[in-house]
Amino acid sequence: MKLTKTLLGALAASTALAGAAAAQTEMKLWYHGAGNDVESGLLNTVIEEFNSAQSDYSVVVESFPQQSYNESVVASALAGNLPCILDVDGPVMPNWAWAGYLQPLPISQEAIEGHLDSTIGRYDDEIYSVGLWDAAVALYARQSTLDELGLRTPTLEEPWSKDELMAALDAAKASGNYDYALDLGTAWTGEWYPYAFSPFMQSFGGDIVDRSTYASADGVINSDEAIEFGEWWQSLFEEGYAPGTSQDPADRDVGFIEGKYAFSWNGNWAAAATLDAGVDDVVFLPAPDFGTGPKIGAGSWQFGVSSACETPEGAAAFVEHALQDKYMAAFSDGIGLIPGTKEAAQMTVKYADGGPLAVFFDLSEKQALVRPVTPGYVVAAKVFEKALADIANGADVADTLDAAADEIEKDIESNQGYGH
Amino acid sequence: MASVTSDNRGLRLATRYAVLVLVGFVFLFPLVFMVVSSLKPDQQLLADTSSIRAFLPVGDISLDNYVKAFERAPIGRFMMNSVFVTVVTVGASILLCSLAAFSFVFLEWKGRNILLTVIVATLIIPFETIAVPLLLFVSKLPWIGLDGLEIGWLNTYRVQIIPWMVDALTIFLFVQFFKDLPRELIEAARVEGASWLLIYRKIVMPLSGPVIATAAILKSLTMYNNQYLWPLIVVQDEAHRPVMVGLGYFFQLQIAWGEVMAYLTLISVPVIAFYLVLQRAFISSIASTGVKG
Numbered sequence: 001m002k003l004t005k006t007l008l009g010a011l012a013a014s015t016a017l018a019g020a021a022a023a024q025t026e027m028k029l030w031y032h033g034a035g036n037d038v039e040s041g042l043l044n045t046v047i048e049e050f051n052s053a054q055s056d057y058s059v060v061v062e063s064f065p066q067q068s069y070n071e072s073v074v075a076s077a078l079a080g081n082l083p084c085i086l087d088v089d090g091p092v093m094p095n096w097a098w099a100g101y102l103q104p105l106p107i108s109q110e111a112i113e114g115h116l117d118s119t120i121g122r123y124d125d126e127i128y129s130v131g132l133w134d135a136a137v138a139l140y141a142r143q144s145t146l147d148e149l150g151l152r153t154p155t156l157e158e159p160w161s162k163d164e165l166m167a168a169l170d171a172a173k174a175s176g177n178y179d180y181a182l183d184l185g186t187a188w189t190g191e192w193y194p195y196a197f198s199p200f201m202q203s204f205g206g207d208i209v210d211r212s213t214y215a216s217a218d219g220v221i222n223s224d225e226a227i228e229f230g231e232w233w234q235s236l237f238e239e240g241y242a243p244g245t246s247q248d249p250a251d252r253d254v255g256f257i258e259g260k261y262a263f264s265w266n267g268n269w270a271a272a273a274t275l276d277a278g279v280d281d282v283v284f285l286p287a288p289d290f291g292t293g294p295k296i297g298a299g300s301w302q303f304g305v306s307s308a309c310e311t312p313e314g315a316a317a318f319v320e321h322a323l324q325d326k327y328m329a330a331f332s333d334g335i336g337l338i339p340g341t342k343e344a345a346q347m348t349v350k351y352a353d354g355g356p357l358a359v360f361f362d363l364s365e366k367q368a369l370v371r372p373v374t375p376g377y378v379v380a381a382k383v384f385e386k387a388l389a390d391i392a393n394g395a396d397v398a399d400t401l402d403a404a405a406d407e408i409e410k411d412i413e414s415n416q417g418y419g420h
Numbered sequence: 421m422a423s424v425t426s427d428n429r430g431l432r433l434a435t436r437y438a439v440l441v442l443v444g445f446v447f448l449f450p451l452v453f454m455v456v457s458s459l460k461p462d463q464q465l466l467a468d469t470s471s472i473r474a475f476l477p478v479g480d481i482s483l484d485n486y487v488k489a490f491e492r493a494p495i496g497r498f499m500m501n502s503v504f505v506t507v508v509t510v511g512a513s514i515l516l517c518s519l520a521a522f523s524f525v526f527l528e529w530k531g532r533n534i535l536l537t538v539i540v541a542t543l544i545i546p547f548e549t550i551a552v553p554l555l556l557f558v559s560k561l562p563w564i565g566l567d568g569l570e571i572g573w574l575n576t577y578r579v580q581i582i583p584w585m586v587d588a589l590t591i592f593l594f595v596q597f598f599k600d601l602p603r604e605l606i607e608a609a610r611v612e613g614a615s616w617l618l619i620y621r622k623i624v625m626p627l628s629g630p631v632i633a634t635a636a637i638l639k640s641l642t643m644y645n646n647q648y649l650w651p652l653i654v655v656q657d658e659a660h661r662p663v664m665v666g667l668g669y670f671f672q673l674q675i676a677w678g679e680v681m682a683y684l685t686l687i688s689v690p691v692i693a694f695y696l697v698l699q700r701a702f703i704s705s706i707a708s709t710g711v712k713g
Contacts, residue, residue: 034658035492035669065668068652075653078552079559081574250466253674258467269673 024051024058025311027318028083030073032301034063038334042327050321057314059085077101084309085318090131090299091191091371091381094123098375098419102128102304106312111320118298118368119340124419130319131302132328133337136363137196138284138296140256140264140274146283149175149262153283156359156366160288162232169241172262179251180243182236183261186392187247193385196265197233199287199295199369204229207372208384209408214374214420217408221384222401229290230397237392245389268360272336275356284359287367298368300337338364375418379411449475454688458485458681465677485678486686489670492679494658495686498666503690505580505662506643512585513639514632520586521594522620526606536595543588548649554583555653579654580662584643590635597631598624633701637694644691663687 029047033039040063047059062083064072070092076082077099088096096102104126112120112130121129146153149171154160160168172181185192198208206226209217220226236242243251256264257277263285274282287294303322305315328344331337332351338360345351345361352358371377387404391397412418452475457465459481468474489495523529524536558573573579601624609619625632648664655661667687670680695702 030656036672037492062657064656065665065671067668067671068665071652072656075552075555076574076656079555079572079574079653081559081572081656248469250469254463254466267673273674 024055025314026058026060027085027309027311027314029059029061029085029087029303029318030069030083031061031063031087032066032069032089033087034065036335039331042331042334045330046322046327047318050318053321054317057311057317059318073101080308082306082308084306084311085315086304086306087301088121088129088304089191089301090118090121090129091194091377093121093129093302093304094373095375095378096304097123097126097128100307103307103309103312104128105130105303105305105319106316107319108316111323114342115323115340116338116364116368118364118370119300119302121299121302121304123373129302129304130323131300132322132331132340133300134298134340134364134368135300135337136268136296136298136360136368137199137265138268138271138286138360138363139288140266140271141262141283141285142279143281143283145172145262154285154288156286156362159286159294162288162290165288168263169236173241175262177259178262179255179260180241181262182242183247183252183255183264183266184236184242185247185252185265186243186245186389187249187252189385189389191381193388194371194381195297196267197388198371198384199297199367200233200290201226201229202369203287203290203292203295204232205292208380209372209374209376209412211372214372214376215412215417217380217412218405220405221387221408222398222405225291226401227398230391230401232290233388234391234394234397238394245392268338268357269336271357271360272350284357284363286359286363294367295369296363296367297371298364299370374420376408376412376415380408383407383411451688454681455685458678458685459483460485460678462676462678465681485676485682488676489679489682489686492676493666493669493683495666495683497659498661498663499687499690501577501660502644502647502662502664502687505577505647506640508577509581509584509643510636510639512581513587513590514635516586517590517635518594518625518628518632519620520591521598522616522624524591524595525598526619526624527616536591539588540592541588543592551649551653558583558654574654575657575660577660580647580651580660583650587639590639593631593635593638594628597628601627630701630704633698633704637698637702640694641691 031040031043033043043061047061051058069087070089073082073086073088073096082101086096086102088102093102105128107127107130112127115130116134118134119131120127121131143153145151149168151168151171152160152164154164169181172178185196194208201207201221204225206223206229207220210220237244251260254277255261256266257274257279268284271282271284287296303315303319305312309315323340325339325341325344325347328339328341329347332339332344332348336350336357338357339345339348339351342361345358346353349355350357351361372380374380383404387400390400456475456477457468459477460468461480461482461484464479468479473479524532558579560571561573563570563573563576563578573582605623606619609623614622644662645664647662651660651662651665655665667680667683670676670683
């Protein structure tokens with residue numbers, strides 16, 4: 001009798017569970033992290049806890065390799081095969097919103113209260129995406145190098161000026177201790193160029209496009225300030241301060257650690273590896289101020305809702321669930337990125353006050369400038385990358401930037417102004 | 421005088437072999453680098469790239485990268501997918517393209533020369549130009565399977581196989597080879613009352629070993645090594661992903677080069693094995709069709 005009751009109980013429970021599962025509306029989520037088992041494991045935890053915490057929706061993830069993720073999404077949009085929730089890189093989001101791949105994310109204001117501004121994807125006065133983290137770039141140096149060369153340690157409040165930066169590079173070059181004074185990471189191609197180097201141009205006073213209208217690049221990317229930046233950029237290679245575009249990728253990865261470079265312009269994602277490699281006195285210096293204030297790039301991967309999603313409120317519920325501090329802290333501890341809130345940062349090992357990477361949170365908070373928020377950015381970014389590579393290789397600065405302006409203008413024109 | 425001639429011949433031979441050995445090394449070095457690097461930790465791998473050590477299995481050698489590679493990606497699944505798609509496509513391609521070529525060479529019908537010219541002309545069209553229209557087409561195609569009628573071929577094996585079963589190069593290879601077969605054999609069989617299908621099966625194909633090998637190797641290289649863009653846009657689930665798309669799993673923010681080399685070594689094994697099995701027939705066919713690989 002007891003056995004019968006137990007069996008009946010188990011049957012009733014499993015029927016109820018099956019019923020609840022059947023009642024849940026399935027929402028597919030596409031993610032860029034295939035191959036990163038730590039990231040995938042963390043995301044799976046977020047999804048499992050969301051699925052079991054409520055009975056209306058069930059999220060199912062499909063992961064893609066990051067390097068081909070955008071192409072897969074664009075192809076699926078063409079084929080009418082988009083999932084409900086999309087992972088989207090911050091600077092690409094306006095293009096996907098403009099192209100109709102995304103719809104506004106109906107997220108509550110409370111859910112994004114206190115988040116780093118760069119983790120919130122705004123376009124056309126709407127929020128389209130929100131991220132759990134951001135990334136930041138800093139000038140890596142050894143404290144011992146600064147001391148040996150007699151250099152002031154710059155701070156967020158008082159970063160190096162252009163003259164101070166050049167004096168530091170001169171001192172490093174004159175010391176004869178390094179293959180090059182500065183590693184800019186020119187071995188990395190693609191989005192690294194606009195992400196890492198356009199803030200230099202912006203600090204000079206130029207930009208990739210005119211942010212007041214997003215309708216033009218002429219007079220901005222080839223302005224006097226932008227040309228001044230281009231000439232400075234070219235001098236770094238011509239005068240032997242930095243390795244050119246043919247930099248060995250191996251040197252980019254380990255050159256600073258091995259002492260080949262005095263300074264390295266690199267992201268927070270490489271900081272833990274640098275510390276682990278035994279560079280105990282590494283310091284992460286803020287971007288120099290070239291005239292209009294120090295600036296670094298911002299905007300990383302974020303969650304958005306596709307236009308094909310029939311349950312945007314469910315997708316928003318998932319995003320709100322994912323934005324909990326405990327998940328942001330877990331992702332930060334797992335994959336080294338900067339948590340989206342100060343509270344989450346305090347829960348981490350590296351980004352809490354006094355932690356070895358805490359400075360990156362402050363950099364994101366105080367120096368971050370998102371890349372131009374326009375659908376045309378995806379084209380302009382490639383034009384910018386080519387222009388900088390050409391200038392590094394000796395092309396005439398003014399002519400190259402004029403040609404870049406023309407190309408971006410043509411793209412804006414051929415897309416009817418991208419709706420701006 | 422005779423010894424001078426003999427010495428000259430010896431010298432020429434030695435020079436020729438020296439050049440061939442050098443060329444052989446040039447072709448072999450990337451493979452040696454790949455295999456050797458797959459056995460080294462990243463730090464050592466990167467440090468060795470600037471010296472001859474890059475080609476030598478020295479230092480901290482282990483199979484750790486292979487273990488980590490298997491943990492990072494479902495390599496077995498990717499290889500099975502690629503091998504399956506390649507084998508089926510190559511088999512279907514040899515059958516269909518040889519039949520088409522047989523018709524062009526041996527059957528008399530109006531417009532065959534023009535049609536062959538048009539087919540061969542399609543060789544100059546890059547796949548990238550038709551990828552999007554083809555994607556739109558296959559995403560709306562119906563299919564009757566075990567689950568009944570379905571619309572759309574995305575995320576299936578068939579979408580990776582069927583569009584590649586017939587191609588101009590394979591047809592052209594068969595046409596060139598068939599043209600050199602002795603006509604008398606075909607005519608004699610016709611006089612004896614053999615059907616065209618019987619001639620194809622019993623006479624033409626058994627004589628076509630070299631071109632079949634060539635077509636199989638070229639097609640399998642295309643399907644296994646070069647299939648990237650198409651599966652990237654038509655396959656969104658991991659279960660149907662081929663090896664080349666799977667390579668992307670290893671390109672994270674910090675690239676694990678040792679694992680990349682381990683993955684590349686593993687996925688190269690079927691290709692190298694296949695080529696070694698068919699290489700004699702391949703070389704013979706290249707010589708007879710005048711096609712340069």
